[in-house]
Amino acid sequence: MARTRLAGAARVARWADAALGPGRAGAAGDGKATLSAATAERAAAELGLSVAQVRAEWDTARLAGLVEVHGDNARPGWRLRAWDRDDSAVLRGWVALFDAWSLACPEPEGHEAAAVAEVVSAMPQVLSFLQLSAGPVPEDQLLDLLHQRVTELRTERCEVPYGPEPDSRAAAPYGVEPDPAFPASERGPALPTAAWGPASPAAAPGPAPSATATTSTAPAPAGEDGAVGGASLAPLLDWALRALASVGALTYGGGQATLTPLGSWAVWVKLEQICVAAQSPAGNIEQAAEDMLRGCAQLRPNAARAEYRAWLAARPVGSAVTELLGAARGEDALLRGLAFEALRVVGAPAEPDVRSVLDEPALRPYALLWLAEHDGIDPEDAHEVLTRDEATWLWVDTAAAVADHGEAPMLVRHLESAVQPTVPALLDEVRAVGHPRTVQVLVALAAAHPDPALAKAVRRAAFQVHTGGS
16 A cells, blocks of 8 residues: 555656766756756656646655655665565655655645644644544544644643743743742653654744733633634644545545554554653663663663664654764764664664765764665674774774773773784784774773783884874
């Protein structure tokens, strides 16, 4: 079903790969991944489609990750490359489209951006209800549920402060002071819902009403059309249901909505991800990537992977990968290695981002190993993709992690993992590779090694690197 739904988008994406690849111009007309008029007309003529159909399928291909646009060039995404051999890649593409449902149809005019964003945030509840109902649900019932959820969201905004509040009245939504008897430190964390990853077309909230507009945290009563605070939610619910129907998540008509089998599966998966995130073994799901990785440093591999899965389930994949790579760029070599272990849990969706860091010397060896394993090379043999210098750099980086977080015997044993056949050869290449932690690693190794002669040679090498000698 996912393959059928994305067949048109895949066809346009393949055309783009052939006609708009590297060295060919015309993919986008405005630098925003929008097809130029000439390119759309050319695609329509060659594919036997209308220009409107081409543009619609192009947008679907971008949202599903079947095509990636860089400036005026287009290239196939990893899901398109795996289209014929990997059903999971097709499913992931459809889930990406499902996550971006709010971009599939233009939002209705005449509604504030904040109201649209509230409906987008409330729709997971509506979809969960549809999934549990396992059948048609009247639109009026969904409208009532949407009103309830929007009311809850507005109430939560009034009660829960975000960030520092040097001036409580200025920071409080709608000019209402927080209850001093209920400090923020005593409020429990919200259930993570980022696994839904909705793409809001109105991410920036509108201006908050003034303090004179209302002085109560109680939401305005709803009218017959689901109006909250004087704004009707019925047109926004209609828009949301039509958008979800356009991506194949549900059927909508005759005053009722029903999840498709594909939509029901996707909602079930999302709910399962949230449950996994809520059961984070070590309680790191709300931490930033760097703190989460530090929390996993002392865990056994299986426990750490469970924690990575829980942390990833609580946030959109794209932002999670960006966070992990940001942590990998830091000074702590241990976090660098753990970040790429977490990226192994992410799998194929992380490939474009991992490939993009190949030009960064500190990340290149890790990225090459990740890509090799992703391409099916046995982890035991993946090191063969590294050059001698890259392998030496990685040896020093790993030694730095051991020196910072491990014990002396572990650092001595790390000598055995070097690609060089002798310690003198290792020292020569370590001095030449230019790792910023070379001196600290060699000093720590000299202090830890039980052989006085070898320790003396290592100390001499550390001194030479420190003074710039040879």
